């Protein structure tokens with residue numbers, strides 16, 4: 082289990098990703114975080130296009 086810290090609200094999200102490219106939703110603020118790499122763990126917020 083990996084712990085991802087939400088870049089928006091610093092909420093800690095526990096998630097077990099299977100592959101890079103997964104999107105995790107922060108249950109606290111609702112933003113989406115894209116996992117770009119598993120080892121080492123890298124992630125970035127998903128930019129919403131408007």
Ligand SMILES: [Zn+2]
Pocket residue numbers: 087088089090091092107108109110111112
């Ligand atoms: Zn959040």
